[in-house]
Amino acid sequence: MADWTDCLNFGISIAKQASEVVLSAFQQHKEVKLKSSPADLVTETDQRVEKILISAIRNRYPQHRFHSVLPRSTVGTLSTGSTTFHCRNPQHRLHSVLPRSTVGTLSTGSTLFYHVLLLEPSAQAPLCSTMFYCWNPQHRFIGEESVAAGEHLELTDSPTWIIDPIDGTVNFVHRFPFVAISIAFTVNRQTQFGIVYSCVEDKLFYAQRGGGAFLNGEPLHASGQQDISRCVVVTEIGAERDDVALSTMTSNIRRLLQLPVHGVRALGTAAVDMCQVATGGADAYYHIGMHCWDIAASAIIVQEAGGVVMDTDGSEFDMMSRRVIAASSAAVADRIAQVIQAFPCCRDDEDNCGCGATGVN
Numbered sequence: 001m002a003d004w005t006d007c008l009n010f011g012i013s014i015a016k017q018a019s020e021v022v023l024s025a026f027q028q029h030k031e032v033k034l035k036s037s038p039a040d041l042v043t044e045t046d047q048r049v050e051k052i053l054i055s056a057i058r059n060r061y062p063q064h065r066f067h068s069v070l071p072r073s074t075v076g077t078l079s080t081g082s083t084t085f086h087c088r089n090p091q092h093r094l095h096s097v098l099p100r101s102t103v104g105t106l107s108t109g110s111t112l113f114y115h116v117l118l119l120e121p122s123a124q125a126p127l128c129s130t131m132f133y134c135w136n137p138q139h140r141f142i143g144e145e146s147v148a149a150g151e152h153l154e155l156t157d158s159p160t161w162i163i164d165p166i167d168g169t170v171n172f173v174h175r176f177p178f179v180a181i182s183i184a185f186t187v188n189r190q191t192q193f194g195i196v197y198s199c200v201e202d203k204l205f206y207a208q209r210g211g212g213a214f215l216n217g218e219p220l221h222a223s224g225q226q227d228i229s230r231c232v233v234v235t236e237i238g239a240e241r242d243d244v245a246l247s248t249m250t251s252n253i254r255r256l257l258q259l260p261v262h263g264v265r266a267l268g269t270a271a272v273d274m275c276q277v278a279t280g281g282a283d284a285y286y287h288i289g290m291h292c293w294d295i296a297a298s299a300i301i302v303q304e305a306g307g308v309v310m311d312t313d314g315s316e317f318d319m320m321s322r323r324v325i326a327a328s329s330a331a332v333a334d335r336i337a338q339v340i341q342a343f344p345c346c347r348d349d350e351d352n353c354g355c356g357a358t359g360v361n
């Protein structure tokens with residue numbers, strides 16, 4: 001299995017750098033534009049931070065795009081279906097078992113891993129003196145503000161960075177101190193890692209598939225609470241203001257309070273809200289109407305902290321569905337799924353969904 005630790009570490013470093021831009025603008029006056037509703041805001045800083053993040057990722061690995069360096073004739077094709085995976089990125093310990101003269105592209109489903117050859121002896125590759133490095137120059141991006149500007153939103157098998165430059169833009173505009181940079185990375189539509197950097201709090205949440213979840217380097221553990229009546233539940237009102245959405249959201253809160261739960265909270269950023277479940281500070285979170293960039297990173301953080309993530313109808317979590325429950329246990333998640341209702345909300349990857357900017361002003 002591929003190891004994306006290098007990408008994770010790079011994502012963490014650029015999230016920290018980008019947070020300086022967010023923090024320097026935090027106390028300043030902001031020019032605010034409206035997107036899909038009067039409560040769905042964007043500022044120049046959201047757009048700037050997204051551009052910084054995407055161009056940093058694009059620039060990070062130019063040396064790995066070697067097809068301009070290697071003669072075309074040395075390129076071959078390998079399939080991972082029937083054979084082994086040989087091509088590794090620089091962080092991978094597995095040495096190449098390809099013949100030294102072979103360099104190739106490697107297909108995994110519809111993902112094409114491009115070939116990279118770096119001639120560098122390595123102690124980690126005792127069987128061959130040449131390490132093979134591979135990288136996919138076709139990394140894709142799903143960025144909140146790019147989608148708002150009209151980019152097509154589709155999650156494919158390709159390695160994909162899902163970016164929310166400022167989650168909690170309303171907070172940012174009002175200087176309410178919960179704003180986060182959220183970065184997730186998927187391959188074959190499966191999230192490999194997630195990073196949520198809560199800038200004002202200086203809290204870095206992150207998780208890598210199979211590697212646990214962390215807050216500022218310390219392991220995170222969900223509370224494990226099984227009893228809904230002992231839960232603190234986090235949710236968000238979101239940007240929808242139509243009657244059906246509002247009455248559904250308020251009646252959901254009412255139903256939970258009547259169970260009763262210990263309390264209902266909202267911080268104004270879905271990413272940070274959901275990370276509270278990973279810390280054990282909250283026992284559950286649910287939301288209808290958010291977007292994939294709001295919760296893609298925090299979903300894997302909750303799962304790696306031992307929590308459960310599912311759709312509000314109790315089915316498997318689908319980051320494009322715009323519905324999510326994250327909980328300390330399956331029992332609590334199931335109970336919330338029984339109690340709450342979802343209002344109609346088109347999928348993030350549905351054409352003409354109107355998820356992005358609509359020119360409301």
Ligand code: IPD
Binds near residue numbers: 169170238239268
């Ligand atoms: C919003 C926040 C908010 C949630 C909205 C999101 P943004 O993200 O996560 O908590 O209620 O649904 O759109 O627009 O600030 O990135």
